[in-house]
Each structure stands twice: as structure tokens, then as C-alpha cells.
Amino acid sequence: HVRGQEPLTASMLAAAPLKEQKQLLGERLYPLIQALHPTLAGKITGMLLEIDNSELLHMLESPESLHSKVEEAVAVLQAHQAKE
């Protein structure tokens, strides 16, 4: 959690228009991912936002889940860039 911020719950998310839900999740995930990978934060967040909202909410509640998903996304991105 970012200090001073109320945790984003499933009901809070469900109350937001569908279009804004990904932005809301992104706003919460981005600083956490930036702390891990400052230069790749925007790209990694964008990649992760394409997965299901329930999984994204779980990542916000579980540092372990967030960390493993971020590292997997970084590995996929770096492998792709190495191929190119």
C-alpha cells in the first residue's frame, strides 16, 4: 500500500465506470512497480493491466503476488527485446 491511501477494494472498483477501472488500478499499481523497476514501470504496468481485474486487485493485496507477476512481465519484455 502507498501510505495514506485507502486500499482499493473490489466494491470501490465495481462502483467506478468500466472505462475508469483500469486507470484506477493502474494508478495504484504504477508506484509499486516503479519502486521495483523505475525505467520499465509504465510498460510493465500497461502489460499487467491487460489481465483480469480480480488478479490485479489480488496483486494490490499481496506483495508476493505483485512481485512475482512483475518479475515475470519484466522477463517476458526483456526476452522480447533481446529477440528484436
Add this chain to the structure above:
Amino acid sequence: SKAFIASLNVDAKPFVPNVHAAE
């Protein structure tokens, strides 16, 4: 985990935080 990795889209649009978001 393999399914998750396979689902990742490296061409996804980068996320841009909304710097004008209300507090």
C-alpha cells in the same frame, strides 16, 4: 504461471499516470 506468461502482451500500451488526478 505459464498461462500467465503466455497471456502477457509486449505490445501493450504503456500506462501513463494521471498527474491531474484529484487527491
